[in-house]
Amino acid sequence: MKKNKATIPKKITLKKATTPGVKEYSFFEDVFAVVRQIPKGRVTSYGAIAAYLGTKLSARMVGWAMNAAHTATPKVPAQRVVNRNGMLSGRHHFSTPTMMEELLKKDGITVKDNTVVDFQIRFWDPVIELEL
DNA sequence: CTCCTGACTCAGC
DNA sequence: GGCTGAGCCAGGA
Numbered sequence: 001m002k003k004n005k006a007t008i009p010k011k012i013t014l015k016k017a018t019t020p021g022v023k024e025y026s027f028f029e030d031v032f033a034v035v036r037q038i039p040k041g042r043v044t045s046y047g048a049i050a051a052y053l054g055t056k057l058s059a060r061m062v063g064w065a066m067n068a069a070h071t072a073t074p075k076v077p078a079q080r081v082v083n084r085n086g087m088l089s090g091r092h093h094f095s096t097p098t099m100m101e102e103l104l105k106k107d108g109i110t111v112k113d114n115t116v117v118d119f120q121i122r123f124w125d126p127v128i129e130l131e132l
Numbered sequence: 133c134t135c136c137t138g139a140c141t142c143a144g145c
Numbered sequence: 146g147g148c149t150g151a152g153c154c155a156g157g158a
Contacts, residue, residue: 063139090139
């Protein structure tokens with residue numbers, strides 16, 4: 001990550017879809033929506049998604065959202081979401097500890113020591129890619 | 133309603 | 146330069 005701390009000038013206003021009829025909606029939906037837009041062969045971090053959603057101080061929420069991701073439909077490519085170091089911190093939450101790595105390899109991403117190789121190069125920042 | 137937890141991150145020591 | 150603590154917010158008990 002480029003660590004553009006001073007960047008991200010705009011505060012993205014979540015539509016929060018507090019639709020009184022759709023109880024299905026939740027903070028997770030926004031996370032899923034972003035994750036599903038991650039291009040094949042790319043990865044992003046919890047913090048990046050959190051920042052995009054306007055809750056960058058709560059990357060935990062993103063990670064936690066992913067906990068429900070693999071139960072969501074359509075399936076969310078949660079393997080493309082790693083922590084700021086590019087480490088597969090969430091691999092343990094998959095069916096098997098190696099599944100996340102396998103999925104990433106299918107995407108053409110090389111994983112070494114539970115870390116995405118060339119993470120910064122493959123990094124996909126929703127704040128940049130999806131801004132506007 | 134209050135308390136606890138969590139796939140993270142940053143700041144301090 | 147690695148380890149620890151605190152902050153973050155949403156949801157489940």
